[in-house]
Amino acid sequence: MRATVDFAPLFRSSVGFDRMLNAIDLASRIPTADNWPPYDIVKTGEDDYRIDMAVAGLAENDLAITQERNTLIVTGRKEPEQQSSTEYIHRGIAGREFERRFDLAEHMKVTDARFENGLLSIILKREIPEAMKPRRITITSSTARRGEDVPRIEAQKEAA
Structure with a gap:
């Protein structure tokens, strides 16, 4: 007798693993016949x-x-x-x-x-x-950007 496993909790708590979880679920349901x-x-x-x-x-x-x-x-x-004269005793x-x-x-x-x-x-x-291989991302600090002209958002001044 084969025990069945409920994969529903994995489907609820995972993102992007649909193909793998479906394969596991399918493999657990299909008996190996041959x-x-x-x-x-x-x-x-x-x-x-x-x-x-x-x-x-x-x-x-x-x-x-x-x-x-x-x-x-x-x-x-x-x-x-094709027809041959060979007679098998055991095959x-x-x-x-x-x-x-x-x-x-x-x-x-x-x-x-x-x-x-x-x-x-x-x-x-x-x-x-x-494009899918891991790559290192460089991190710049705010002190390194002091010399750069940082764009600022300015609100319109309204006269009161």
Whole structure:
């Protein structure tokens, strides 16, 4: 049995975290039905990540990777085998179709994808735009501004 968590207090007391809170709420409601293919998510640096997926039984041509906004979609569709004289006694290597979705944080970008020995590796990097990076603000004191001509607001003088 899965315990449900009420996120309503977080929605009431936070500003600008809607996307993250909605993702957490959605993840807690959807049961994980399929866990194939198995995968690892590895943090390789401060802003660098890698997703490794074990896709034995599929070839490089059977895989597709798509990034739509903040969602990474990995699909695998094996071409149907043509009639052959091969007779399987046991078929344990999975070659079934799949679609695996990963929610990405803002400014995540796929930089590379490699397929080797049945392992698909997707390299991701967070590239924060220069305008959003922290910057130092200089503070000027009023003594430093004495030499400057400071604009003043003057009220109109009315004759009594």
